[in-house]
Amino acid sequence: MKAIVYTQPGLPIEDPQSLYDAELPVPKPGAHDLLVEIKAIAVNPVDTKIRASRGADQPQVLGWDAVGVVREIGAAVTLFQPGDEVFYAGAIDRPGTYSEYHLVDERIVGRKPRTLDNASAAALPLTSITAWELLFDRLGIEADGGQGKRLLVIGAGGGVGSILIQLASKLTQLTVIASASRPQTQHWVKALGAHHVVDHSQALQPQLAALELDPVDYVISLTHTDTYLAQLVEVLRPQGKLALIDDPAQLDVVPLKRKSLSLHWELMFTRSLYQTQDMVNQHHLLQRVSQLADEGVLKTTMGEHFGTINAANLKRAHALIESGKAKGKIVLEGFDQG
Numbered sequence: 001m002k003a004i005v006y007t008q009p010g011l012p013i014e015d016p017q018s019l020y021d022a023e024l025p026v027p028k029p030g031a032h033d034l035l036v037e038i039k040a041i042a043v044n045p046v047d048t049k050i051r052a053s054r055g056a057d058q059p060q061v062l063g064w065d066a067v068g069v070v071r072e073i074g075a076a077v078t079l080f081q082p083g084d085e086v087f088y089a090g091a092i093d094r095p096g097t098y099s100e101y102h103l104v105d106e107r108i109v110g111r112k113p114r115t116l117d118n119a120s121a122a123a124l125p126l127t128s129i130t131a132w133e134l135l136f137d138r139l140g141i142e143a144d145g146g147q148g149k150r151l152l153v154i155g156a157g158g159g160v161g162s163i164l165i166q167l168a169s170k171l172t173q174l175t176v177i178a179s180a181s182r183p184q185t186q187h188w189v190k191a192l193g194a195h196h197v198v199d200h201s202q203a204l205q206p207q208l209a210a211l212e213l214d215p216v217d218y219v220i221s222l223t224h225t226d227t228y229l230a231q232l233v234e235v236l237r238p239q240g241k242l243a244l245i246d247d248p249a250q251l252d253v254v255p256l257k258r259k260s261l262s263l264h265w266e267l268m269f270t271r272s273l274y275q276t277q278d279m280v281n282q283h284h285l286l287q288r289v290s291q292l293a294d295e296g297v298l299k300t301t302m303g304e305h306f307g308t309i310n311a312a313n314l315k316r317a318h319a320l321i322e323s324g325k326a327k328g329k330i331v332l333e334g335f336d337q338g
Contacts, residue, residue: 001026002335003099004311005059010052013318018051021311022059026101031076033103036068036086040118040333041097041309042302043317044126044159049247050092051318063097064090064269065329066104067112067122077106079283085112088286089126091272098314100335107279108272110286113293120300121293123329124163127301128289129268129282130245131164134220135172138243138264141218146174150216152208152235153178154200155223157185159329160245162192162301164220169193170297177213179204188327192299204231216240226251236261303328309335 003024011018029035042065050062070084080086088109090097112121135141151168153161156178168176170193178194180186181201190197198207208214215237221228226248233255236242242256243264253263271279292298304320306313309332317330 001100002309003059003061004309004314005061005098006051007055007057007059009055013315013322019062019311019314019318024059024061024099027095027103029072029074029077029103031074032105032107033074034070034077034080034086034106034109035072036066036102036104037071038066038068038097038100038102038309038335040067040122040331041065042122042126042159043306043314043321043330043332045321046092046126047096048318048321061095061098063099064092065122065124065126066090066097066102067118068102071101073106079106080109086110087112087121087125087290089129089268092269093273098309105272105279106283108282108286110283110290113290115294115296116300119305119331119333120302122331122333123159123300123302124289124293124298125286126268127159127163127329128167128298129285130160130266131167132285132289133268134160134164134243134245134264134266135167138266139218139220139241141172141174143171144173146172148173149218150175150177150213151218151220152198152204152216152232153194154219154221154225154228154232156180156189156194157182157327158222159301159326161189161222162328163298164222165189165192165194166298169195174218175213177208177211177216185327192301200228204228205235208235219243222246230255233259233261301328302331304330306330306332308332 005022047062067087151174157180177196178189179200186197219242221244225244238259
């Protein structure tokens with residue numbers, strides 16, 4: 001099968017070996033696995049982070065977002081049948097989705113939204129799981145809850161933020177404040193449902209005060225948390241909650257003590273990494289996301305379509321993500337013929 005791989009970590013994306021086209025054997029499904037024929041994928045920041053840090057003797061396949069069709073099922077599979085159209089974000093400790101065929105545990109898979117094409121659907125899984133778990137699992141906000149409370153989302157214009165704004169504005173009663181520094185992303189987050197927009201390149205507290213939105217009850221920080229931490233502590237209400245997904249080299253949490261602030265970290269791969277008892281919750285979550293998409297409640301966050309799934313196009317996608325200027329999700333669809 002066709003696959004896009006790398007072996008040596010940390011190479012600049014311009015290097016021919018940073019990502020290259022290869023042929024690999026088609027894998028065989030285990031007991032709970034689906035063998036999925038990949039139709040479309042999305043590229044995420046985690047793809048670039050793993051490429052920079054993880055190496056091995058054998059070629060590595062990146063990719064943690066996919067839409068495809070089930071071709072084979074394992075002996076213990078009960079949720080799907082061959083021919084089903086599915087979408088999912090995979091597991092970080094298994095080969096990824098930059099390949100024609102891919103194995104994934106059925107318990108972290110949902111049925112593809114019927115009303116979306118493959119590319120539009122591929123933009124949803126990883127960010128939807130992350131955003132959903134941030135809101136409802138980590139912060140403990142109840143569906144249709146949060147009346148009278150305020151949520152500030154730092155770095156809201158990316159993939160996770162684009163879903164998070166929709167979920168928070170449509171499934172809860174929270175007042176949603178999105179941070180974005182460029183006119184394009186400010187317009188983007190407003191269109192997705194943010195009630196207010198602030199510029200994170202400027203001091204946050206004066207902007208929130210001018211909007212009469214200071215203090216806030218919850219902060220979800222999606223990028224550069226260590227840079228903004230002092231400001232986030234400043235704007236949070238006493239006994240408020242701070243959640244994050246990024247990977248600061250260091251994070252001094254002592255300043256949270258004075259206000260009794262709680263800290264919540266989200267990694268959507270935790271359930272699959274540790275085979276948790278509630279691992280199947282990601283299946284149920286994606287089923288709900290699919291339903292919301294079909295009902296028109298959730299919109300795809302596809303930002304750009306980069307063409308077919310090959311090394312050249314994936315290198316362009318990685319370069320854009322590494323530039324920090326991506327808006328929404330970058331998707332690729334289909335494989336080169338021949």
